[in-house]
Structures are given as C-alpha cells and as structure tokens.
Amino acid sequence: MEHWVGVCVDAGGEVLKNRDMSNPAIEIENLTKEYPYGFLNLKKRLSLEGLTLQVDTGEVFGFLGPNGAGKSTTIKCLMRLIFPTRGTARILGKSIEDVGMHRDIGYLPEQPYFYDYLTAAEVLDYLARFHPMTAGERKERVQKMLKKVGLESAKKIQLRKYSKGMLQRVGLAQAILHHPQVVVLDEPMSGLDPLGRREVRDIILELKREGRTVLFSTHILSDAEMLCDRVGVIVGGKLRGVGAPGELVGIQSQGMEILFELGAAGKKPELLARATQTGERYRVQLKEEELYGAIEELKGAGARILSVTQIAATLEEFFMGLVEADRAQAAAIEVSGK
C-alpha cells in the first residue's frame, strides 16, 4: 500500500495537526466495478478500474472528477450499496462487508431523497433509531441537527413540500446525526445556493476540527481547493492524481504577470507590444526568467509598476488538462479501432 505524504493546511493557511497518516480511515485496494449491459448482459462497461487509495484519519479528502468518472460508483461500493467486481476496501479497519462498520460512518447520498410523507424531524428520528442511543438522546440530537442545518422552522413540514436544497440539508443532518468518525458526502454542495454552500463548507470544517475524517466528491473545484487536505482526481474510472491541491497544480508551468502604468513622460517600453490594455493600465505575462529584464526596462521607461504576481495554475486547469487528455486518448482509441 502506497503511503501519501501531504501538508495539512486549511483554507486560511493554518496548519491542522489532527491528520494521522499512519492510521488510515479508508483504505481502498484495486477496486473495480463492471456493469453488464446489452443482450443477455454479455457486454461489460468498466466504470471503475483498479482504484487504490488511502484516506488518512482526520483529513478532508476531495474526490474530484467530471460526471460519469466513477466518483459515486466508488462511494456506493464503499457504502456497500453496490458490490465491486474486484478489489476490497476497509473503513476504520473494518471490511466494507461488515454491516457493523456503518455505526461509525455517516453517508450523504447524491441527490438525497427521503420518505416524502415524513417531516424532517420524523426522518431524522427514524434514521437515528438504527444507531444505539436512548429516546431522549435521539430527540435532543434531532433538534440540534435541524438547527445546525437551518431547518428548525420547517421541521414540521412534510418532505414532499421541500426544495432540493432543503432535502440536501436533511441529508447532511442524517449523515452527521450520530457523530460518526468517518463522513462520506456524495456531492454535498449540489442543489444549494451560495449561502447553503457556505454553511456546508463550515460544517465540513467543523467536522475536521472535531477530528473526523471527511471524504466528499465534487466537481466544484473551488470548494475542493478551499476545504481539502488532499484531493484525488478520477477520470474515466481511473485515479489520475492524488495529493494536496497545491502539490497537484505545482507541477504545472508557472508564469509572472506585471501590472503597470506608463510614466508621465509617456515613453513607451518595448514590452508594450505584448501587453493588454485596460484603461490606463497595462498587463503583461512573461516567463519567470524574463521578469528582471522586464522590470529594468519598465524602470528605464519611467513606467509605474503596480504589481508583480505569480500566475499559479489552478486546480481547474490541472483538472481540465486531465479530462482533455482522457478524451483525446478515448478518441484515438476509437479511431485506431476503426
């Protein structure tokens, strides 16, 4: 089993020390899922191919990938909602075949749907009954969770009258109601407005502060960049990269950007030919080795340098690069197959 080394830095740059890399919370080994299709189910479509991954205790792990990449398939295999064709996985040291492991796991399904004839409080109470807690404890936690996800005022309304975002909140509440050690969230931000997304982000960070392990899938890259200690990018059923968001994009070539205004004398530097103008200001992008020469040139021309910034590749660029490479590969295979 490969061990990953990463730096634990939260969105604000604060080092969070609760991640335990020697004690993985989730271990996935060679997980493969094939779906049969066609006449008599003779053909097989590979949805997940040999996925090997480890999520450390106490970390927030983002599972990224485009639609149909295999994120939800992986999560459903982990939750034993579907059975893998090959491979194994363990959560908190227990095999996923052990139903007892669910006592310490919280799960939010993708686009959650609950019994629409129940109210939010009734759904939470019903799902809490499968966990060992007394009636009083259950009642207290249900109230607390409803307050936490902002549904206290709508707790007596049947779910058939709930919006998608409200259902998402119910889903989140039932996932964390029993204080699980590992929380698995499938697209937790889906269907939420900006305020709801912020609340979910806060809940994930709170779970992290409490030392819980969070695995969540998303295709909203800014959320992953903001929340995750590490991310795993999955494209076409294969894991294409794992690491801290900064590490992953760090491999990409960087550049520099200078923002400047012309001097009072109006002398025009040669650099102007490469610059883009916005009002009085000019913006020029160059390679790192060209930076000092360009600064000298601007100084010589009497230009006023407003800022010099490093162009950092974003996770989105890294992600898009992988997706495009995968599509190009698939197209090449299709052409050669013809």
Next chain:
Amino acid sequence: MKNVLTVAANTFREAVRDRVLYNLVFFALLMMVAAILVGQISIDIEKSVIISLGLTAISVIGLFIAIFIGVGLVSKEMDKRTLYALLAKPLNRWEFLLGKYFGLLMTLTVNTAAMALGLYAALWTVKHPLAAADGYVLVGVYLILLKLALIVALAMLFSCFTTPFLAILFTAGIYVAGVFAGDDQPEVRACGWQAQ
C-alpha cells in the same frame, strides 16, 4: 429484531399516510348497501349472502393491497433511492426486507380486522341478535389473512428481481393458479355456510 420492528413501524406509517386504509370507506359503503338490499332480495339466506359478500370483499380488497403495495415495497425504495440512506445505516438487507414485509402485514391485519368489524355490523343489521355460530366468520377472516401474508411474500420476492409490472403479473398468476388448483373459497367453506 429492533431494526426489523423500526422498518415495519415506518412501513405501516407510510401506508396510513398514503391513505391506503381509505379503502375501508368503500368497504363500509358496500356493506351498508348490501345490508339494505339483501333484506329485500333474499329470503332466509340473508346471513349467508352477507357473509359471502363480506368475505369476498375482504379477500379482494386485501388482495389488491397485498399485490400492488407488496410489489412497490422494495422497488419504490430502489426507484426513489430512499434505500441509499437506509442501507448506509447499521441495517442488514434481510432486516430491511423482513421489516417491510411485517409492516405491510401489520397494515393488512388492521385493515382486515376493521373490515371484519364492518361485516359483523352488517350481519347484526340484517338479523340480530348474532348467533354463536357467527363466530366462525372469524375463522374465514383468519384464513384470508394467511392467504394475504403469502401473497405479500410472493409480491416482494418477484419485485426484488423483476420489473413491478411483471412482478404484479407473476403474483396474480400464482394466485389465480392457486385458486383453480384447489378450493376456490376456503374461507367461506370454513364457516360452514355453503354447506347449509
């Protein structure tokens, strides 16, 4: 066992909230009309007609509930994906299935018991006071309940591996085959009314 009971209680609650028990209103109306008409069109066999009509109605209404709701017990949970949140709890699949089964059985028991009361009310209207032999109607009701329990199990079995439409066809098919294979109305015969 606690998990089975939890799922069963929720299944019963679902049936109540989805207004499954509203069929009782239809049954009550049927019994009232029958009690009024029977007195006018039959002589000396009023009780026999009421019991036959009542037990048949209990059986047919129960059959519809057992097949149509029985088939949807699991398939609806899979279609609507309500199953996902549930199976991610410490709940075995067999506990879920047994819970759903007993939940519908609980619904059918309440429904059948209410209809049996209605039948006795109609009997009392036609001819009172009731005789001790009228107690045998309960044997018929009990046998109907056993039949429904079997049908729910069959409906659930088929719904687990085929489409709801086919599951309804298969279950109804087995029921019809069962009826023609043996006694067509064992519950009525059990009461001894046909022999009279």
